[in-house]
Amino acid sequence: MTYTSTRHASPPVPLATALVDGLAPDGGLYLPTSIPPLLDGWRAAPTYADLAAAMLAPWLAGEVEDWEMAVREALDFPMPVVRLVGGAFDGMFVLELFHGPTLSFKDVGARTLARLVARVDAARVDGGAGPLTVLVATSGDTGSAVADGFAGVPGVRVVLLFPEGRVSEVQERQLIAERPGVTAVRVAGTFDDCQRLVKTAFADPRLDGVRLTSANSINIGRLLPQATYYAHAARIVERESGEAPVFVVPSGNLGNLTAGLLARAAGMPVAGFVAAHNANRAFADHLAGAVMEARPTLATPSNAMDVGAPSNFERVAALLGEDERRRLIAGTWVSDDETLAAMRAVYQATGYLACPHTAVGLEAARRRREAGETAPIVVLSTAHPAKFPDAVESATGLRPPEPDALARLRDHPASFVPIAPTLDALVPVVFAAQG
Numbered sequence: 241m242t243y244t245s246t247r248h249a250s251p252p253v254p255l256a257t258a259l260v261d262g263l264a265p266d267g268g269l270y271l272p273t274s275i276p277p278l279l280d281g282w283r284a285a286p287t288y289a290d291l292a293a294a295m296l297a298p299w300l301a302g303e304v305e306d307w308e309m310a311v312r313e314a315l316d317f318p319m320p321v322v323r324l325v326g327g328a329f330d331g332m333f334v335l336e337l338f339h340g341p342t343l344s345f346k347d348v349g350a351r352t353l354a355r356l357v358a359r360v361d362a363a364r365v366d367g368g369a370g371p372l373t374v375l376v377a378t379s380g381d382t383g384s385a386v387a388d389g390f391a392g393v394p395g396v397r398v399v400l401l402f403p404e405g406r407v408s409e410v411q412e413r414q415l416i417a418e419r420p421g422v423t424a425v426r427v428a429g430t431f432d433d434c435q436r437l438v439k440t441a442f443a444d445p446r447l448d449g450v451r452l453t454s455a456n457s458i459n460i461g462r463l464l465p466q467a468t469y470y471a472h473a474a475r476i477v478e479r480e481s482g483e484a485p486v487f488v489v490p491s492g493n494l495g496n497l498t499a500g501l502l503a504r505a506a507g508m509p510v511a512g513f514v515a516a517h518n519a520n521r522a523f524a525d526h527l528a529g530a531v532m533e534a535r536p537t538l539a540t541p542s543n544a545m546d547v548g549a550p551s552n553f554e555r556v557a558a559l560l561g562e563d564e565r566r567r568l569i570a571g572t573w574v575s576d577d578e579t580l581a582a583m584r585a586v587y588q589a590t591g592y593l594a595c596p597h598t599a600v601g602l603e604a605a606r607r608r609r610e611a612g613e614t615a616p617i618v619v620l621s622t623a624h625p626a627k628f629p630d631a632v633e634s635a636t637g638l639r640p641p642e643p644d645a646l647a648r649l650r651d652h653p654a655s656f657v658p659i660a661p662t663l664d665a666l667v668p669v670v671f672a673a674q675g
């Protein structure tokens with residue numbers, strides 16, 4: 241199986257190249273050149289890991305040595321489907337994707353990507369090439385998932401940049417926890433400064449001797465594993481209700497939605513998708529008829545969805561023409577007030593505590609139901625409510641109990657390197673990380 245750029249102006253490559261390079265030389269994003277059908281037996285796979293392995297075999301087998309072990313090691317945490325009971329949310333399914341080590345769905349992609357990259361890059365490291373350095377800018381969940389996923393992988397270093405004073409207390413605790421091979425860098429600037437530093441570092445001749453790679457959701461190695469939990473939920477819901485579901489996806493950069501489209505293209509039965517956005521609504525407006533355009537990013541309570549120019553739109557457009565896109569995917573956007581109101585309403589009606597991102601999805605699902613949807617609805621729950629204790633408490637009056645994964649970090653050694661938002665400050669940190 242080869243991987244083709246969405247812009248079709250550079251040649252198809254093997255998976256190993258797509259994993260290590262991230263972006264195609266023509267500036268496009270990689271997609272599998274063909275999408276093999278789900279094996280007949282997918283519904284009967286005994287466990288989620290078995291289902292994931294069966295689904296990923298055509299994409300990974302022959303491309304990455306020992307791929308199945310990588311997948312089974314990465315996807316070793318529970319993914320329960322919870323059925324809500326009560327009020328306007330009665331009967332809705334919530335697919336909880338946040339039981340991994342850093343408590344967001346980003347663990348699925350980051351843990352798998354780390355293990356695949358380690359396997360495809362090992363020969364180069366053994367052959368004397370220096371370590372591969374993952375450079376990642378983060379405003380929230382990606383950084384800790386990538387740091388945790390890659391920590392301790394031989395031949396890999398992680399340098400993660402986060403903006404001073406702009407991540408939550410819980411997120412900062414997760415970002416600066418010491419991990420083998422990981423350097424946390426606190427930038428005196430904004431998230432945009434962090435992203436600019438990463439971009440310019442790739443082009444800086446001083447770093448020519450360092451093998452740099454990125455791990456954001458432009459990397460196809462994050463999206464392929466995410467396709468598997470859609471099929472996991474579809475078969476559970478089909479078993480319970482006899483019908484294919486509508487998936488509601490709290491969306492920002494559209495990586496998660498793209499993974500759902502890949503699962504559908506592989507033959508997973510689905511009644512439709514809802515892209516649920518916060519005030520960063522360019523894609524929702526596009527689905528309602530507007531031309532897709534980049535917009536300035538707005539800050540909201542669902543900060544991991546604060547994306548003005550979703551990079552995976554390019555993949556959505558490559559997978560579905562404009563008409564098909566609008567037929568299959570409905571767009572909705574939810575204001576900050578409506579998000580907090582939804583957190584409160586869900587809690588009062590059902591007792592369920594949702595993070596602000598999941599709440600955007602639940603509100604979108606409630607509207608869909610109100611508009612007459614009869615198919616079962618699955619809302620993807622993207623983060624643990626305890627990652628956002630202040631927002632949850634102000635909406636519901638209840639502070640979510642701290643899970644062990646977060647409590648343990650309170651006594652865990654922590655450190656970071658503070659820098660000015662300049663490449664001159666970053667370059668020596670990247671060199672120091674090589675040691």
Ligand SMILES: *Cc1c(COP(=O)(O)O)cnc(C)c1O
Nearest residue numbers: 381492493494495496544622623
């Ligand atoms: C990253 C993230 C999202 C948005 O996912 P995309 O793949 O960027 O659309 C939603 N919720 C949470 C909690 C996230 O961390």
